[in-house]
Amino acid sequence: MNTPDEIKALSDEILRLKKEKDALILAHYYQRLEIQQVADIFGDSFELAKKAKAAENRLIVFCGVSFMAESAKILNPTKKVVIPRADAGCRMANMVTPEDVLKLRAEYPDAAVVCYVNSSAATKAVSDICCTSSNAIKVVRSLPNRRIIFVPDKNLGAYVAKQVPEKEFILHSGFCPTHRNITADEVDRARSEHPGALFAVHPECEEEVLAKADFIGSTSQIIDYCVRTDAPEFIIGTEVGVVDRLAFYHPEKKYHLLSPWLVCSDMKKTELSDVLRALETESSEVVMSDGEIEAARLPLERMVAIK
Ligand code: SF4
Numbered sequence: 001m002n003t004p005d006e007i008k009a010l011s012d013e014i015l016r017l018k019k020e021k022d023a024l025i026l027a028h029y030y031q032r033l034e035i036q037q038v039a040d041i042f043g044d045s046f047e048l049a050k051k052a053k054a055a056e057n058r059l060i061v062f063c064g065v066s067f068m069a070e071s072a073k074i075l076n077p078t079k080k081v082v083i084p085r086a087d088a089g090c091r092m093a094n095m096v097t098p099e100d101v102l103k104l105r106a107e108y109p110d111a112a113v114v115c116y117v118n119s120s121a122a123t124k125a126v127s128d129i130c131c132t133s134s135n136a137i138k139v140v141r142s143l144p145n146r147r148i149i150f151v152p153d154k155n156l157g158a159y160v161a162k163q164v165p166e167k168e169f170i171l172h173s174g175f176c177p178t179h180r181n182i183t184a185d186e187v188d189r190a191r192s193e194h195p196g197a198l199f200a201v202h203p204e205c206e207e208e209v210l211a212k213a214d215f216i217g218s219t220s221q222i223i224d225y226c227v228r229t230d231a232p233e234f235i236i237g238t239e240v241g242v243v244d245r246l247a248f249y250h251p252e253k254k255y256h257l258l259s260p261w262l263v264c265s266d267m268k269k270t271e272l273s274d275v276l277r278a279l280e281t282e283s284s285e286v287v288m289s290d291g292e293i294e295a296a297r298l299p300l301e302r303m304v305a306i307k
Pocket of ligand 1: 065089090091092093118176177178179239264266267
């Protein structure tokens with residue numbers, strides 16, 4: 001844990017070096033607050049993917065987990081993309097393989113494969129289109145196919161299936177271990193401790209938790225909901241980084257993290273000293289072959305093209 005003085009010194013050096021190296025720092029909302037604060041752009045996976053695609057800087061420093069940095073490289077392959085912690089992966093992304101998708105395709109040849117961006121480039125490459133939690137419903141509705149194979153998140157898939165009842169869904173069995181941890185009992189307890197607070201939750205949670213929500217949305221949508229809604233108090237059912245951000249930038253309202261388990265250990269691996277090292281050494285670079293990039297590009301481009 002850095003002291004405020006150390007955070008200031010590290011941040012100043014990062015900001016100086018960022019300019020000198022013509023670097024763009026992107027940070028996910030689940031990153032530590034001090035990292036979001038040195039970033040040029042912060043957001044959810046969809047916003048970051050769009051910004052990475054449009055980036056004109058020589059160097060992109062992606063503060064998040066590896067599938068996000070990989071997506072940035074795929075969408076903007078001429079840029080050098082580095083991730084400060086190469087060991088920051090996503091446990092959900094590791095739950096699905098290209099072989100799983102190919103098996104489902106063989107079983108349901110008329111279905112379109114919708115792949116949550118929380119997946120490897122190899123899995124994206126055998127899918128038809130990607131989605132994030134903010135655009136999954138739009139993505140599914142944009143497809144002519146009645147049958148949808150949704151990988152890897154079964155909770156997001158089930159949530160989308162409820163919103164698009166005219167389609168038939170085949171769900172993979174993956175899940176986010178961080179969001180899956182929380183229970184409906186915790187929601188009841190939080191509601192009794194904070195009567196009157198509105199409950200906003202991420203669709204990666206279990207259905208019984210979503211059923212108790214006042215609002216369901218991606219990280220950006222949850223932040224937007226808390227800021228725009230006229231209520232003074234919220235219970236937040238997503239990673240703690242969202243609560244940290246809301247509490248810092250909108251202190252006029254109260255936010256309660258639903259459960260102490262809502263911490264993604266991979267997202268929290270990155271520290272300011274890692275960001276500084278990434279800028280100094282321009283590593284760890286995301287290295288992908290032209291073939292890997294080309295194979296995964298189309299499903300991501302199709303997603304970004306949806307308004
Ligand atoms: S919060 Fe869940 S889905 Fe997001 S990076 Fe962490 S493990 Fe993966």
